[in-house]
Each structure stands twice: as C-alpha cells, then as structure tokens.
Amino acid sequence: MNENKTLLLENDLLQVRILPAFGGKITSLRSVRTGEEFLLPPLKDYRRVSAAADFSESDGGGFDECLPSVASCGSIAGEPPVPDHGDLWRVMWEIDSDDTGIVLYANAVTRSLRLTRRATLEASSLVLEYDLVNLSDAPATWLWSAHPLLRVDVDDRIVLPNEIEEITVDYSANGLFERNSSVTWPVARSTSGISVNLGKVGKKDGMTAHKLFARMDKSGWGALYREKIGQGLVVRFDPSVLPFMGLWICSGAWPESGIEKQYTVALEPTTSNTDSLASAGRNGTVRCLNGREHCRWRLKVQLVGASRFFNFQDFCASARLDPLASGLTE
Numbered sequence: 001m002n003e004n005k006t007l008l009l010e011n012d013l014l015q016v017r018i019l020p021a022f023g024g025k026i027t028s029l030r031s032v033r034t035g036e037e038f039l040l041p042p043l044k045d046y047r048r049v050s051a052a053a054d055f056s057e058s059d060g061g062g063f064d065e066c067l068p069s070v071a072s073c074g075s076i077a078g079e080p081p082v083p084d085h086g087d088l089w090r091v092m093w094e095i096d097s098d099d100t101g102i103v104l105y106a107n108a109v110t111r112s113l114r115l116t117r118r119a120t121l122e123a124s125s126l127v128l129e130y131d132l133v134n135l136s137d138a139p140a141t142w143l144w145s146a147h148p149l150l151r152v153d154v155d156d157r158i159v160l161p162n163e164i165e166e167i168t169v170d171y172s173a174n175g176l177f178e179r180n181s182s183v184t185w186p187v188a189r190s191t192s193g194i195s196v197n198l199g200k201v202g203k204k205d206g207m208t209a210h211k212l213f214a215r216m217d218k219s220g221w222g223a224l225y226r227e228k229i230g231q232g233l234v235v236r237f238d239p240s241v242l243p244f245m246g247l248w249i250c251s252g253a254w255p256e257s258g259i260e261k262q263y264t265v266a267l268e269p270t271t272s273n274t275d276s277l278a279s280a281g282r283n284g285t286v287r288c289l290n291g292r293e294h295c296r297w298r299l300k301v302q303l304v305g306a307s308r309f310f311n312f313q314d315f316c317a318s319a320r321l322d323p324l325a326s327g328l329t330e
Contacts, residue, residue, distance in 0.1 A: 003046075007095075007102050013124040013306040019062075022046045024093035024104045024117065026063035026148070029126065031231055031303055038224075038233050038303070039063055040149040043260035051109060055085040056255040060262060061149055064089040067132075068111050068142035069277035070246075070270075076141055080110040082277055085147070088115060112136035113289065115144075124306035128299040137291035143280050144287075145246055145270035146299060150233065152265050156201040156226050158247065159316060160185060161219035167198075170246075170275060173209040173253045185214065202251055204263045209253035213273045214245045222247070222267040223304075223319055230309035234319055235267045236300040242269040244285075269299060 003021040010016070010032075017028040029038045042059035049057045054072075058064075066089070069082040083090075087108040096103040101120035107113070111134075118129040134140050167185045169177045176190050177183055186199030202208065214222075216239035225232030246268035252261040272285040280286040289295060304310055304318065 007098055009102060009119060009121050009126070011121050011123075014121055014126065014303055016119070016121070016126050018102055018104070018119065019046065020093045020095055020104055022059070023064050023089035023091065024106060025059075025089070026119075026126075027061075029063070029233075029301065029303075031306060033306060034229055034231060036226070036229055036231055037151055040151045040262065040264045043255075043258075043262065049090050051090065052083050053090060054083075055089070056257070058085075058089060060255065060260070063146070063148040065115060065117070066145040066147050067108055067115055068113060068140070068144070069280075070143070070145050070147075070275035071277075071279075073276045073278040076278055076281055079141060082110050087111075089147075107135070111140040111142060112138070113140055113142060122300075124303040126301040128301070130297050130299075132289065132295045134289040134291055134293050139288050139290050141277060141281065142287050142289060143270065143272040143277050143285070145268050145272075145275070146235070147266060147268060148235070148301070149248075149262070149264045149266050150224055152201045152224070152263060153226060153228070154201060154203055155228070156224055156265070157232075157312060158186070158199045158201070158249070158265060158267075159223040159225060159232075159319060160199075160214060160245070161216075161221065161319075163217050163219060164214045167212045167214045167247070168273065169210065170213055171209070171211040174207055176208070177210065198247075198249065201249075201265060204252040204261070206252040206261065208249070208251035210247070210249045211275065212247040212249070213270075214247065215273065216243055216245055220269070221319060222269075223315070224265055224267065225304075225312060225315050227312050229305070230311060231303065231305035232310070232315055233267075234302045234304060235269060236302060237269040238297065241297045242271060244270050244273045246270050246275070
C-alpha cells in the first residue's frame with residue numbers, strides 16, 4: 001500500500017479523511033458549511049515506529065484506536081505485555097472495501113485479536129461500526145478506547161449528560177487533582193481548594209493535563225461545542241456496551257519533550273474506567289474474548305450545526321433529548 005494513500009468520505013455536510021497506512025487513523029473531520037476542522041492536526045510528520053514505541057513518537061493528532069490497552073502494561077496471566085496506547089496505532093491497516101463505506105481491519109500484535117471498522121456517513125454523522133474477533137482458540141484479555149484528539153479553542157464547552165455529577169481522576173498534571181479521587185463535574189475543587197471549571201476549555205498554559213473517567217448510565221454521549229461558530233461534535237454510543245467515557249483535557253502539558261505540544265480534548269468512549277489493562281483486571285473492568293468469539297459496537301460522531309447555526313442552549317437540549325441506542329455483542 002502507498003503510505004500516502006488517503007481515503008475520503010464526503011457529503012454536503014461533512015468531509016472525513018482516513019490514512020490506512022498509519023493505524024487506520026482518521027486524520028480530518030471537517031464541516032463543509034464552515035470549513036471548520038474538528039480533529040487535531042499532526043504535531044509532527046507521520047512515520048513508521050517500532051513495536052515498542054511510546055505514543056509520544058507518533059504524530060500526536062487525529063483519531064486512533066487503542067487496543068488492547070491505552071497505557072503500557074506488563075504481562076497479564078502469561079499474555080504478552082502491551083506497549084503504550086496499544087498495538088493498532090503503529091501498524092498498517094488493510095483495506096477490505098471502500099465502495100459503500102470504508103472498511104479497514106488490523107491484527108493486534110500482543111493478542112490474537114482482529115479489529116474491523118466500517119466507516120460511513122449518515123447526513124451530518126460519521127458512523128463507525130466495529131467488529132472485534134478472537135482469531136485463536138484461547139481466551140484473550142482486552143480493553144478498547146476510542147482516541148479522537150479534537151482541535152479546540154478557548155471557551156469551547158465540554159458537555160456530558162445531566163446524570164454525570166462526578167468523575168474519577170486517572171491522571172492530573174502537577175497534582176492539580178488527586179489521582180484515583182472522585183471530583184464533581186463540571187466544576188471541581190482542586191487539591192489546593194481552587195474551583196476549576198472542567199467543562200470549559202482554558203488557554204494553552206503548558207501546565208494542564210487531566211485524564212478523567214465518567215461512568216455512563218442511561219445516556220451514552222459526550223460533546224464538544226464551539227459557541228463562536230455555532231457548531232460542535234457529539235459522540236454517541238450504547239452505554240451497555242461501552243459503559244465509560246474517558247476525557248483527556250490537555251492544554252500544552254504533553255508531550256514532555258519536543259517543541260510542539262497538544263492543545264486538545266479527547267472524548268473517549270471505552271470499555272473500562274482506567275487506561276491500563278492490568279488495572280482493569282484488578283478493578284473488574286477487563287474484557288475477555290473467548291476463542292473465535294466476536295464483540296461488536298458502534299459509535300456515531302455527529303456534527304451539530306452542520307446546516308445552520310446552533311446556540312449553546314439549543315445544543316445542550318438537543319443532545320440530552322436524543323440518546324443513541326446502538327451496539328451489539330455476541
């Protein structure tokens with residue numbers, strides 16, 4: 001495959017670009033009406049990396065798939081260790097079809113798992129349908145997380161369902177929040193007693209980075225809204241299949257080395273409330289796929305304000321009234 005080969009999905013509302021040779025990465029999600037790009041552009045050039053490379057060696061932008069772990073972790077019950085952000089972002093994905101949709105697949109390296117993803121457009125939504133299969137006869141442990149790094153502006157809003165009143169802290173740069181603690185959403189109190197509005201994107205300060213998890217209940221969605229242009233993204237999913245939402249909020253504190261730093265928010269539907277497969281095993285959120293078994297799920301990434309300007313209040317109301325029921329397991 002030509003490493004520069006880019007696949008395109010486009011209608012009169014949405015334009016999506018996918019780079020199969022570099023982890024099946026979704027590199028662009030753009031509004032046709034305003035020209036606004038909602039995915040974080042690469043911090044550096046796309047390039048081949050080793051099987052053990054840290055994610056800081058990647059381009060640092062776009063939408064990747066994390067499997068069978070997000071954080072690197074050691075061997076689990078005799079299974080191989082997992083490198084940083086998993087296996088799939090570092091490998092070339094195969095093209096199965098690009099006719100009615102873009103169907104790509106890739107095999108994990110540390111587990112006998114194959115992930116197939118079908119991408120299509122439905123009006124102002126990118127629909128992603130996943131099929132994970134265990135290619136072996138032996139059971140395999142795993143967790144999966146979407147990893148869409150979004151381009152952000154100051155005062156963008158991060159919106160979660162009303163039922164989310166608290167979130168857990170998996171990581172917080174400079175000890176702003178205590179790791180493994182629970183804090184209120186959207187306004188939380190820091191370890192020094194300062195109130196922090198986590199639902200509002202701040203300036204790129206070079207110091208702020210948090211990884212947070214929300215347990216989803218009846219509603220399976222999270223959103224980023226850009227009020228100044230009246231557009232935003234809603235990521236919708238079935239919480240019975242993906243019971244957690246990870247939030248990565250970074251204002252220039254990562255990566256630790258290099259000139260270019262992330263200024264981003266990632267809305268990450270996931271199977272687990274931790275980035276580490278080993279930790280998921282300890283807290284009971286690890287998944288296990290038996291030999292030859294499949295697990296299927298679905299995401300819908302909806303562009304609101306695709307055909308007309310939305311305001312923030314309308315956006316919140318429409319998001320809360322329109323849950324998505326999707327995803328099947330077998």
